[in-house]
Amino acid sequence: MKQIMKRFCCFLLAAVMVGSFAISSNATSIKDAKKEKESLQEDLEKAKETIDALEGEKKDIETYVKGLDTQLNELSASIDSLKSELKTKENNLEQKRIELEQARVAEEEQYQAMKKRIKYMYEKGDAAYIELLFSAENIADIMNRADYIAQISEYDRNMLLRYQDTKESIAQQEKDLEKECKEIEAMKGELVGQQSSVENLITEKSSEIEKYEASIEDTEQLAKEYEEEIAEQDAIIKELEAAAALAKKKAEEAAKAKGQAATTVKYDGGTFAWPCPSSSRVTSEYGNRIHPTLGVLKFHNGIDIGAPTGSAIVAAYGGTVISSAYNDTMGNYIMIDHGNGLYTIYMHASSLLVSSGQSVSKGQTIALVGSTGRSTGPHLHFGVRLNGSYVSPWNYLSQ
DSSP, X not given: XXXXXXXXXXXXXXXXXXXXXXXXXXXXXXXXXXXXXXXXXXXXXXXXXXXXXXXXXXXXXXXXXXXXXXXXXXXXXXXXXXXXXXXXXXXXXXHHHHHHHHHHHHHHHHHHHHHHHHHHHHHHTTHHHHHHHHTOXXXXXXXXXXXXXXXXXXXXXXXXXXXXXXXXXXXXXXXXHHHHHHHXXXXXXXXXXXXXHHHHHHHHHHHHHHHHHHHHHHHHHHHHHHHHHHHHHHXXXXXXXXXXXXXXXXXXXXXXXXXXXXXXXXXXXXXXXXXXXXXXXXXXOSEEEEOXXXXXXXXXXXXXXXXXXXXXXXXXXXXXXEEEEEETTTEEEEEEEEETTEEEEEEEESEEOSOTTOEEOTTOEEEEXXXXXSOSSSEEEEEEEETTEEEOXXXXXXX
């Protein structure tokens, strides 16, 4: 058991020494990979913050919609109340019309009776009243009959006036009721319009909620992708460590076999060639910008050059290709070591024309423009890294 533990400890110590050696031999690439991982971690946090903000806005709209629902219910209750009031008014109006018609019938009957009386009096003159008076037996009877004649005339006159007043009164009531009904109808129409507006607003806000839900879902998906990319970056870091150790070991073995020291590339301070000769259109500068897919402020570590798919990408300067591969974020990419801690990287290519370990010269075509990886359209992302940090490409390009 002790022998097994002893061997395990020796193996672990050897692994640590080899790992440390690998990191030392290719520290810049490892630093860049770690910086990319840190950048993804920041993007992930921003995505989570965006999700929280969207959730808050969604909640605010849901609260607003609940208020609209209450308002809509109140409007519906008001409309129902007005409908009931309108129905009562319509019933009263119909009753008044019946009463008016009855008054007209009674008036007509009274009018016909008056016509007969007038005709009788015209034909008979005062003879009928005189005959009625002379047929009295005594003076008291005469007085009674004279008073009776006066009462008949007064009754006829009062009845005519009363029916006339009734007719005018009912006609006025009918007019007033019709006016009230029109006012109620107008109020009802206004409330129906308000109800329609509230319903449209609820529909609109419900649609906004759906959009927020979709945005939240999309951002959650982005967050998930960032988490996956972070895990991928961890794997890339391990691969870079292993590759750096292997490359250093091979270089040392080859130099030892020839009795020479391993040679390294050194940047001499010259001006870079423009990496996409067919286009000078810079679509996104180096520095802070709104991320095109996440929609949050993010540092852009290079420049984007818009160009048609298949356009030539050339090496900005002579050096050694240390990576020619694919990454979910960078797509097809090439990284060139120019020496003295200076590297250039070319992302989102449609195809790669050089391999890792190959030496390239300034202006040599190394890839073709594309839109692979996390990209919104065909372009070249050109980045420059110095001693493990991204720097502005304009420091090396001719303005």
